[in-house]
Amino acid sequence: MRKIADSTVRRLSLYLRYLEEFETEGQATVSSEALATRGGTTSAQVRKDLSFFGSFGKRGLGYPVAELGTRLRDILGLSRRYRLVVVGAGKIGSALAQYRGFRQRGFDIVAMFDNDGEKVGKLYDGVAVRDVADLDAVLEAEQPDIGVIVVPGDQAQAVAERLVRGGVKAILNFAPAPLQVPDDVSLKNVNLALELEALSFALASQRH
């Protein structure tokens, strides 16, 4: 399969959101211009992004909302459900576990872990926090698709390596540390503190 840029995948995700809104509103077709406006891009970009995955709609009639939505869910791998493990049950980890948006889009948290005895046993949306010592055994038993790392920076690489050894092929990393993973493992980083610091840098620069 040809390599698709991350920025294209992000736009496909946004198009899909708007298509689902249009579907709820009962619209049968949507123009590339409308998708572009909602996706913060141009209609030429929308046509380019979508033509890449085959032929949709008819010239002048716009895209068929339901059909294009189904196709985008297929492309994005969202026609199935995914099993997640969350390592780290602090404020952010436990908020993720309770975030309904994940489940709505097909991401089910099957296990949570922490190394703090005070957190082990707590329930978040029906999922109990387990001792991180059990991680390897649970990975073998549950075969999750995605590992979410929400531990302090200095523990993140070791957790990533355990996830990879356990067969996880996709990692979402919230720890403030750059992780090394094998080429066949997909890695996305989300770092709230770094984003805030990028804003403080911008604010400080504005005053120069």
Place this chain on the structure above:
Amino acid sequence: MRKIADSTVRRLSLYLRYLEEFETEGQATVSSEALATRGGTTSAQVRKDLSFFGSFGKRGLGYPVAELGTRLRDILGLSRRYRLVVVGAGKIGSALAQYRGFRQRGFDIVAMFDNDGEKVGKLYDGVAVRDVADLDAVLEAEQPDIGVIVVPGDQAQAVAERLVRGGVKAILNFAPAPLQVPDDVSLKNVNLALELEALSFALASQRH
């Protein structure tokens, strides 16, 4: 001031974290190689990043940990505190409000808002959720530096516009919607669902 790439700013944030760890451990100097290893980059890149902001350390002796840390905090605008408002008090918004890492790095949440009467009045780490109808008045009274948007996608642009009208110059957006803001407003986007969908796309592509 010369334009600095976002990727450089991210690395500076990571270097600062490691310098603070080294300082805690009592190390007086650190090599560019050590910073590179911890920052997931090369020592040439470290030297390039730092030389951009002036001259540090002496050849062969490495960088002075405390001095470089202070300088990076200055560059990143972290020698002062910032005042944040959080719009949206759902699971993610309330987790952010309770996340101690923000306060530790100088980001204080001064107000939270929601349009759900059930959430108004709730306290998160001493900050009460207010009715979003009060947003404009609070912006005028509190003059916050940064606005954090944690509302549904279809409400995000309107919230951004109110923040901008209220004088906010930096926005951290968690909503799954591309926002339009004036050029003098800094915008960073964090979207958990889109990151997960990028992973599901990668997992789906692996099977092709």
